[in-house]
Structures are given as structure tokens and as C-alpha cells.
Amino acid sequence: MDGFSYYNIFETKGMEYLIIIAFLALLIPFSIILNRKVIIKRQFSKALGVLTSSILKIPQGVFYCKNHTWAHLSKSGIANLGLDDLLLHFTGNVRLNYMKTPGDSIIKGEVMTELYHDGKMLKIYSPISGRVEETNLLLTEDPGKLNEDPYGTGWLYKIKPNNWKGETNSYYLAESATEWSKKELQRFRDFLAVTMPKYDPDTTIFALQDGGELRDNLLSELPGEVWNDFQQEFMNP
Amino acid sequence: MSINRRGFFKVLGLTGAALVIGREMKAAPGGNGDIDFRGVLYDSARCKGCRGCEYDCAEANGLPLPGPAKDIPPIRHTSETKRTVVNEYKTSKGTVFIKMQCMHCSEPACASACLTQAMHKTKAGPVIWRGEKCMGCRYCMISCPFDIPKFEYHSSNPKIQKCDMCYNRLKTGEIPACVANCPNDALFYGTRRQLIKEARKRIVENPKLYVDYLYGEHEAGGTCWMYLSPVPFKELGMKEIQKASYPALTKGFLYSVPSIFVLFPALLLGIHQATKKDNQTPEE
Amino acid sequence: MSENNPIAIDNDGKPIWKFLWSELKPKGKIFTPFNIISVPIILLGLTLIVIRFWKGLGSVTNLTQEVPWGLWIGFDVVTGVAFAGGAYVLTFMVYILNMKKYKSIVRVTVLNGFLAYVFYAGALLLDLGRPWNVINPIIGNNFGVNSVLFLVAWHFLLYMIAQLIEFSPAIAEWLGAKRIHKLLSGMTIAAVIFGITLSTLHQSGLGALYLMAKEKIHPLWYSEFIPIMFFVSSIFAGLSMVIFEGSISHNVFQKQISEKDHKARTGIILGLSKICAGTMFAYFFLQVLVFIHNRHWDLLNTPMGYWYLLEMFGFVLLPMMLFYFSYRRNNIMLVRVAAILTILGIILNRLNVTVIGFRWDAAIHYIPSWMEVVVTLTVLFTEIWIFRWVINRMPVLRDSPSWASKH
Secondary structure (H helix, E strand, O other): OOOOEOOOOOOOHHHHHHHHHHHHHHHHHHHHHHOOOHHHHHHHHHOEOOOOHHHOOOOOOOEEOOOOEEEEEOOOOOEEEEEOHHHHHHHOOOEEEEOOOOOOEEOOOOEEEEEEEOOEEEEEEOOOOEEEEEEOHHHHHOOHHHHHOOOOOOOOEEEEEOOHHHHHOOOEEHHHHHHHHHHHHHHHHHHHHHHHHHHOOOOOOHHHHOOOOEOOOHHHHOOHHHHHHHHHHHHOO | OHHHHHHHHHHHHHHHHHHHHHHHHHHOEOEOOOOEOEEEEEEOOOOOOOOHHHHHHHHHHOOOOOOOHHHOOOOOOOEOOEOOEEEEEEEOOEEEEEEEOOOOEOOOHHHHHOOOOOEEEOOOOOEEEOOOOOOOOOHHHHHOOOOOOEEOOOOOOOOEEOOOOOHHHHHOOOOOHHHHOOOOOOEEEEEHHHHHHHHHHHHHHOOOOOOOOOEOOOHHHOEOEEEEOOOOHHHHOOOOOOOOOOOHHHHHHHHHHHHHHHHHHHHHHHHHHHHHHHHHOOOO | OOOOOOOOOOOOOOOHHHHHHHHHOOOOOOOOHHHHHHHHHHHHHHHHHHHHHHHOHHHOOOOOOOOOOOHHHHHHHHHHHHHOOHHHHHHHHHHHOOOHHHHHHHHHHHHHHHHHHHHHHHHHHHHOOOHHHHHHHHHOOOOOOOOHHHHHHHHHHHHHHHHHHHHHHHHHHHHOOHHHHHHHHHHHHHHHHHHHHHHHHHHHHHHHHHHHOOOOEOOOOOOOOHHHHHHHHHHHHHHHHHHHHHHHHHHHOOOOOOHHHHHHHHHHHHHHHHHHHHHHHHHHHHHHHHHHHHOOHHHHHOHHHHHHHHHHHHHHHHHHHHHHHHHHHOOHHHHHHHHHHHHHHHHHHHHHHHHHOEOOOOOOOOOOOHHHHHHHHHHHHHHHHHHHHHHHHOOOOOOOOOOHHHO
């Protein structure tokens, strides 16, 4: 410094350049991780659309169970079982995995089928007990029929019931079914309002709460974690 | 999760590498030295203009010898064939001679400018040119305030020519060629501290003989080749040079480079994501 | 088999080597005015380059020991790089600020920038005394980290790579390489951010090169703020060059440009002129500030002083006002005039700092030799040849193939 021996004012320049290289290399993974959670939020935002009770099919004469399955006793004494329209509007197109084959007996509350969409899964429980007479082979060829005509050609099982009157006593029928569907729609909105903040704390969900419309097939676009929550909180209680 | 682990190991590896390299760099030339600079004191009052130093320099460095004295013009510049010249000036105190060559600055502009470190300030003091590194960009010539480095424009393998204080001789314990054979003791080789002491002594002992100024003590942040003169240095063609070092002029710029390298990418990335988000948020 | 080799499929289904060979053949007329003028100059320039390497720099240039950097550095490198600044400004506007309006001219500007840097770095190699040692600062023999030139050299290298990455999707589209195209498009934003940072630093770095030559540059042009001046002026220098060169290629290659792009052009040029006007306004006041800071009032009344005033008022203030008025009146012709004036102003400014104002007091004034001018023209013309070759073959001015826009 006093000019009598060697002193380099740029001594640390080399080290500084190395640190800059390290910084730039780290900046890329840093910003990728920072933005990861945003992906789930975007999926929620994209999912805002229109799903109102007015587009649901709710035929009369069919018993609706709380777990969104229906049962209809035909004159021959065989009951048709299926999934209700509201659930299918939530999930969109799904693949089915029948848990029972003709000749099996099934108890009310047992898993009768699994719905699959893109690796995400929902368990569906049987509304009645009895003996499985038939499974709907048409659905394995043409799964789209399930969503098109859930109460008609989209039936899942034909069952000879053990205790039809006792088990269907608490189920919804006709107008009460329509009322119940509306309530379920609202309960779904509430479910979303509770679930979304878990994945993105600063999300704005006011649009849902004050009557914003839900889009069709909303669940199909949400990730597997939300399906698990849907199973636990919405379907099972 | 895997990116986190990868990032962590990356930091670990880089830190380790940086520490190793950093330790090496500290050991290599770049840290503060504890060797005193060597330099030369030239006393213009004692110089009789025999130009013996020019002959010795040319001989020691394989350059063409200067011609007969009558053919030499009184004032010349150093060139790619003359590493040192002795100029003759008619001044208020009669004829005064002055020897011009590289000043071997303590903080040389040329060494700071050289991007391959071909111009190199040795720990011992002399500033040398290392041809195996030089790419001939001539940036040292732009930066040198004394205009010392000279380029061989007419060679296909051009060198930079300048005084290197006979560095090769110094390494074997000898003194520079010009100092060794000066008949009038006008050149004095020693550490910079010794030179300054000696110069002050001469000024105090002969106040009428010398101008009370040691040229090179502070010029360009201090040089290792210093001058005593009987007349003001302006009369001898010695330029008025700033007292601060020349590399300090680029300090402002070079010090701000890392900051920009860190701030700009972060800022640009942020703006990019801010403007991108605006386009994608749906109307609510 | 074609799935394994990412560049197996090209536009015409021919194997890759046949395709490249067919692309080398000339398209279009052989005897255009430009060809007739440029070919002899290029041939002469190549001869001069051989002489330069055989007999040394002094045989071709007028460089002296007092003025070691002349036309090749002062014009080719310093001024040329200022004009290539359009690339970083435009990529900043399109990719960072998301101004979609300018998207159609980004590719051609990046191509221009890339070619400019390649050729001016090439011109630099011509100027080096010992070019075989140019590898030294790259491999570490030694890293002169205390040097501004080290920084500038490395930035040139890295910036060329960044620009190549930015431009490579066009090359991938030309070769029909779909998977590589996807990969390269993903890297664009990183290359853009890196490129803008590098550009800022080396545009100002070119100015910082002259910081140590404090007494050698005329005081009216020397200040500690040269780096900032160079950086700010590179913004409007680049944009003016985009306007100027855009007008030319718009006419020459108009068959390639789609209807939509034709109509968008006016809006683009007016937008650029607005930006230029604003930047030049700030730059002018920056110059005033620095002038007052340096307190060289008395120097204004000298020949160099008049030259300085001419540069400031005639070539900064005047084009700024022309840009301003042409934007307000929607007058494209006036924009072009302003752009040409600005370009001349930038050339003047850079030459004033590097050549005219450098050792203005030297005994022998440096004036470039005709041979230096010819070599400079050779570099310029060769660059234009390559530019024309690329435009005629790759989707730069015309639209990308449909599969590319999906990425």
C-alpha cells in the first residue's frame, strides 16, 4: 500500500468471478423450486367453470345413497346399481374396476368399484346388500356410456337384494333427491374452499364462495392429493 | 425433493472448489508481498550524457547498437529497437541529460491492463513482458501513462520492447546492465526505501544542485525508477502525471461488475415472471 | 431409425448431408449491384489480410507507437458492437417486458447481433499482433482478472454463445429437428437473461477500456462516466440500426414477409422511434451533467470544442427531436432520416473517443490507410453475405413451420 512491496487491488477478482458462476448456476434450480407450488394454484384457477344443479339428471323413482350411488328395483326383483350424475360430473370420464363378479355376495358399505382417472382413484361403496347377478360388460367396451347415461345403460351391477326395504329406507327419493343434490353441490364448494388453501395459502377463493360457477369435470384436472381428500372428507362421512 | 438435494451438493462442491482454488490463489502472486521492491535512482546532475548505458542495454538485450554520437539527435523516444534513450536538453542551468526508460511503477497500468498477465509486475519490483503469453493486443500501450511499451509493427512475430530492469541478470544476483557500467555513478540500484533515503540525502547535502523533488516517489502511485534533477522536470520533457495509481481508475468499473452480475439476472427473472403472470391470471 | 437421430428428418426428407450441400448453392440472381461491388473488395481484402500476417501490422495499417489502436478497433470492434446492441434491447422488450408487438423482428435482430459479434471478434483477431496466443486468456494462461479487456473478451465469447442459443430454434426449424427445437426453445429465457446482463457489462466495458488513458483522450470526451455513456448510447444505437437495416431487408426480402408482418411494421418502427427519442433525451442530459462535472468550459471555444458541440447538437439533439416529431406525426420517412443521423452520430462519438480524440495532440496524427478501410469493408460485406444466405434459407423473416409454434 505504501508502494514498497507488492500489493494488488484486484486480488479477489478471480474468486468473485467463481462465486458469480456459482450464483448463476444455483439461480436456475432456485427459481424452479420457488415456482413449483404455483402449478397447483393454476390448476384450481383453470378449473373454474359451470356446474349447476340444473344440468344434473335426477330421474324420479330411483333411490339415492349418500355416497352418490343409486339403486332401482325393477319389477323382476333385480336391483340396478350405479353412480349418480353429480359424482360423474365431478370426476369426468373414468375407468372402472369392478371389485365383484357375478355370483359374489356384497354387503352394504363394501367397496363395489374403484374409479380411475389418470392414476387417481376413488373407492365407491355399495348402497345395498345382496347377490351380484351381472356386471355391465358394455361399460368395459364403452366407458363413455357411464357419463352419458348413468341411470340407464350406464348401470354398474345387477343385484338380487337381501333387504331392500330396510336398507333403502334412509335414502333419498324424487324431490328430496333434487334438494339433496343442490346441497351436495354447495358442500363440494365448501370442500374446495377448505382444500385449496392447503396447497396454496394465499389463494383467492371468493369466486367460489359467492356463487361462482363450478366447471364440469373439475376433479379430473386436480392432482391425486385432492382426490384423497375428496375420498376422506367428502365421500366417506 | 431431488432438486433440493442436487442443489445442496452443488453448493457444497462449489464451495469446496472455491476454497481450494482460493487457497492456491493466496499462495500465488496476488497477495501482499513481503519482499521490498527493487528500483533504480537516476541522478540527472551526475549524468554526463556519454550514452554508455544505451550501449550496454542494447548489448545485453540483443538490440542494434546506437550509431556514432554525431548522428544521434538530442531528443528521441524509446522505440522497438531502443529500450532506453538519453536525451539532451538546453535548460536554464545549461545542458542537462535525462535517461528515459520504463518507470517500473508500483501499481503498473500495463500489468493491470494485460488480459493474459503477459505484462507482469514481479514481486521483486521490475515489470517484465512474458512473450509466451502475449497476444499482441497492445492494450498495455493504450494504458501506459508514460507511453513506454513499444510494438514491433513490421514483424510477423511481433514482440513488445521495453526495459525490464535486466530481470534475468537480477535473478542471478547481478545488477542491471546500465547501472553496472555508468562511469559517473548516475545510476544507483537498491530497494525503493534505500533509493528514497539516498535521494533525500543528496537533496539535503546539495540543496543548490538539485530541485527539491523526487520524481517517481508518488507519480502514478509511485514508481521504482526515480529521478533527481537540477532543473524542474518539465524542462526535461518529463510529463506531469497524476499521483494516484492508474489501475485505480478502472476500480470503479471492475468493482461493480460482480454486483451487476448478481442483481441483473435476479431482477430480470423477477420482471419476466411478473409480466408472465399478468397474462395468465384469468378474469375473476 | 429416424427417432434415434434427432436431425435425421429435414425439410425435404433428404439425408442431412445432401440437404446441407443443396443449401450451399446460390439462390437468386448472381449479378446484383451489391454482388458486383462487394466481391472485388472482398477479394482485395483477403489479399491484404494475407500480407498483414506475412509482413506484420505496420505494412497494412498506419498505426504508430503513440496510437496503437486505429480503425479496426475503433470502428470495427467498438462501433460495430454498439450497433449490435439492438439484440439485447429487443430481447429485453419481448421476453422480459412481454411486449408482444415486437416479436416479429426479434429473430432477425438476434441474427444480426450474432453475426455482428462473430465478425467483429474476427476483425479483432486480425488486429492482434500474436493471434495464436488468443487462446491464453481463455484457457487460463493466465487469467488477467484485473483487466477490463479480459472481461470484455470473455463477455464477447459468452454472449456469442447466448445469442447462438437464442437463434438456434430457427436453425432447428430449418433442419426440421423437432426434439432439439423443443429443448432449445426452453433455454431461450435463460439465454436472454444471461445475454442482457452480459451486454450491459461489455457495452459499458468497451468504454471502460479507455479509463486508464486519462491524459491521452481529449478532455471533452474523457470522463469517469465513459462506461455509462457507452451503455446508454448503445441502446439507441442498436435500435436505430434495427430501423435502418430493417428498412433495407424489408424491401429486399419482401416476398418472405407475411401480410400480417407487413402491416405491423409501421407500428413497430414508430414504437422504436419513441423509445429512441426517450433514451436520447436522457443521454443528452447525461452528457450535459458530465460536461458540467468536468468543468471544461474554456475548451468549447477551440476546434475540438466546436467538433464536440457538433456531435452533441447535430447528432444527438437533432435526431432526438426528429424521432420525437416523427412519432407524433406518424411519419416513417422522418424516422428513417433520424435513424441515419443517429447512426452517424454514434460512429462519430465512438471514433472521437477511440481515434480522433485519442492523442489528438500527437506529433503524427493517425489517419487510417486505405488498406485498413478495405479490410473493414471486407469484414462488413462478408457479414452481409452470410446474413443474406441465412435469411434466404432459414425461417427468420418468414413464419416458422406450424410444428414449431406449438413449443
